[in-house]
Amino acid sequence: MDNEPTSQRSIIKKYTIHIGLFILSLIGTTLAGLELTIGKSIFMGLENISGSDWSLALQYSIPLLTILTFHEFGHYFTARYYGINVTLPFYIPLWLGFLGAMSFGTAGAVIRIKEIIHSRRQYFDIGVAGPIAGWVIAILVIWYGFANLPDPEFIFEIHPEYKEYGLNYADHVYDNDDVPVIQIGSTITFWFFENFVVQDTSLIPHPNEMIHYPWLMAGFLALIITALNMLPIGQLDGGHVIFGLFGNRVHRVVAPAAFLLLLFYAGLGLFHPVDLFNPEQSFYLLFYLGILYISLRRVAGNLKDTFMIMFGIFALQLSLVSVFPTVEGYSGWLLFALLLGRFLGVYHPQTYDNRPLTTKQKVLGWFSLFIFVISVSPKPLIILNM
Numbered sequence: 364m365d366n367e368p369t370s371q372r373s374i375i376k377k378y379t380i381h382i383g384l385f386i387l388s389l390i391g392t393t394l395a396g397l398e399l400t401i402g403k404s405i406f407m408g409l410e411n412i413s414g415s416d417w418s419l420a421l422q423y424s425i426p427l428l429t430i431l432t433f434h435e436f437g438h439y440f441t442a443r444y445y446g447i448n449v450t451l452p453f454y455i456p457l458w459l460g461f462l463g464a465m466s467f468g469t470a471g472a473v474i475r476i477k478e479i480i481h482s483r484r485q486y487f488d489i490g491v492a493g494p495i496a497g498w499v500i501a502i503l504v505i506w507y508g509f510a511n512l513p514d515p516e517f518i519f520e521i522h523p524e525y526k527e528y529g530l531n532y533a534d535h536v537y538d539n540d541d542v543p544v545i546q547i548g549s550t551i552t553f554w555f556f557e558n559f560v561v562q563d564t565s566l567i568p569h570p571n572e573m574i575h576y577p578w579l580m581a582g583f584l585a586l587i588i589t590a591l592n593m594l595p596i597g598q599l600d601g602g603h604v605i606f607g608l609f610g611n612r613v614h615r616v617v618a619p620a621a622f623l624l625l626l627f628y629a630g631l632g633l634f635h636p637v638d639l640f641n642p643e644q645s646f647y648l649l650f651y652l653g654i655l656y657i658s659l660r661r662v663a664g665n666l667k668d669t670f671m672i673m674f675g676i677f678a679l680q681l682s683l684v685s686v687f688p689t690v691e692g693y694s695g696w697l698l699f700a701l702l703l704g705r706f707l708g709v710y711h712p713q714t715y716d717n718r719p720l721t722t723k724q725k726v727l728g729w730f731s732l733f734i735f736v737i738s739v740s741p742k743p744l745i746i747l748n749m
Contacts, residue, residue, distance in 0.1 A: 381452065384453055384454040385452075388428060388454040388455070389424060391457060391468035391469055392423065393424040394460055394468060395460065396423030397420040399465075399467075399577075400575050401419060401575075403416060422578055423578075423581050424468065426582065427467075427581040428469070430504060430585040431452075431472045432452065433497050433499070434588075434589070435472045435473070437492035437495065438474050438489055441492040445489070447476060447485070448476070449477060450475045453472060453474070453475070456468070456470075467584055480712075482715075482716040482718075483606065483610070483714045484607065484716070484718060487606070487608070489603065491603065491731050493592070494592055494734060495734070497585060501589065502552070502582075504578055504581055505583075506560065508579040508581075509557070509561050509579070512563075512568070515530050516530075518532070518572055533571070543746060544746070545571070545747075546570050546573075546744070546747055547580075547740075547744060548742045548744065550583070550738060552586055552737045552738060553583065586739075587738070587739075587740060589734065590740070591699060593731060593732070593738070594621060594625070595617050596703055597711060598712070599707070600731075601731075601732075601735060602614065604731050605618070607724065614710070618710060622703060622704065623676065625696055625699075626655065626700050627679065629696035630655070630676070631691055631692030633691075633694055634648060634677075634681065636681050636684075636685050654697055655673045656673055658701045658703070658705060662704055662709050692741075693741060695743070695744065
């Protein structure tokens with residue numbers, strides 16, 4: 364009986380953490396939605412933020428967190444179906460508005476599996492359930508966003524300075540190098556909706572203004588999060604899928620190859636051969652090489668191989684830009700590659716039960732890879748005029 368109050372306190376503490384993180388994420392995404400969609404901040408004073416402003420902000424935060432929740436509970440309920448001890452989702456609030464920096468209010472959510480999984484099929488089912496569940500909700504959010512596009516003049520409520528140019532504002536305002544612009548990248552999913560779902564194409568917002576459309580922005584970010592999770596690396600969802608579909612031998616080839624390709628693309632175009640002789644670039648060059656080293660150290664296994672791979676990647680990048688000077692990757696992937704290489708790992712745990720997947724599981728596996736293809740964007744967010 365003495366342990367009963369302790370057990371109750373432990374349960375209350377556990378749920379308080381999960382609920383608290385969710386509330387912080389809701390607050391963070393709402394504040395981020397306010398900044399992204401309206402261009403306002405709470406530091407401007409609450410009296411300057413109207414009820415309709417908060418409404419638009421919530422139209423970003425609620426759909427985004429709903430998608431993340433379905434994704435994580437897809438993992439959770441599948442794990443519980445197999446009797447595997449797993450935590451509820453830990454939401455990760457990440458609002459940087461107090462620093463004056465752009466953020467999306469969250470870094471996603473994770474669950475923690477608290478025991479070893481011995482079955483290849485179970486790994487697959489747990490891994491594939493999340494992205495499919497989240498993707499279904501993301502498609503519904505995007506569909507609603509495109510089906511309820513406001514009149515093109517809506518943008519004048521956000522940017523009244525555009526009004527003098529009329530609906531041809533794109534021919535004038537983006538030439539100003541002093542005005543930063545956030546442009547979202549292209550995905551096959553958005554291309555499909557823009558070309559086959561929207562009946563009045565004049566309503567489709569300019570890519571540079573898409574962040575002001577909360578449902579579309581929430582759906583777009585969900586696609587990118589899904590695509591990142593579906594990379595065939597380590598214990599990401601895509602890693603579980605590749606491990607399940609093809610087994611450990613193929614995964615140990617595909618995963619490091621995909622990771623090296625990610626690193627190569629992330630740093631492509633950051634430096635040109637002439638930068639090697641520019642003292643002003645020396646600090647940035649050393650910093651970049653340091654990121655490569657940290658990302659590769661656990662993957663390579665020893666110091667010699669780490670340096671060989673690191674300088675091999677760098678040499679290939681310089682060789683390519685020397686032939687094609689304008690080619691460039693997307694440096695935004697560097698941080699994600701660093702997290703994968705240093706903390707999350709590239710390889711997949713082995714299992715005792717290596718029975719191949721059933722036909723139904725294989726169909727789901729290939730469908731999840733299709734989701735990756737139509738969700739990924741090589742350059743999801745581009746900040747222009749910076």
